[in-house]
Amino acid sequence: MLHSRQGRSKALDDRGTVITQVPVDDCMTSYKLSKFQVEGLQDSAGRNAAMVVAFCERMGYDGLQAVLSKFQARISHANFD
Numbered sequence: 001m002l003h004s005r006q007g008r009s010k011a012l013d014d015r016g017t018v019i020t021q022v023p024v025d026d027c028m029t030s031y032k033l034s035k036f037q038v039e040g041l042q043d044s045a046g047r048n049a050a051m052v053v054a055f056c057e058r059m060g061y062d063g064l065q066a067v068l069s070k071f072q073a074r075i076s077h078a079n080f081d
Contacts, residue, residue: 046075 049072056065
């Protein structure tokens with residue numbers, strides 16, 4: 001399931017999992033992923049969020065940048081254990 005873009009997005013946001021900080025074990029069981037794969041998804045989501053925040057900052061979208069920077073910090077520094 002992890003090999004498709006749809007599968008990765010489902011693991012990131014299917015009623016929580018990675019984005020809403022569900023424990024790694026629950027995500028691993030639900031999607032038959034290794035801990036390394038779940039942490040890789042978290043890392044990718046954090047890097048993508050950082051790029052969007054940087055884009056908003058450069059474009060002068062201050063309100064959107066403020067909201068997304070909080071989201072980016074939550075993703076990048078989450079502890080799912």
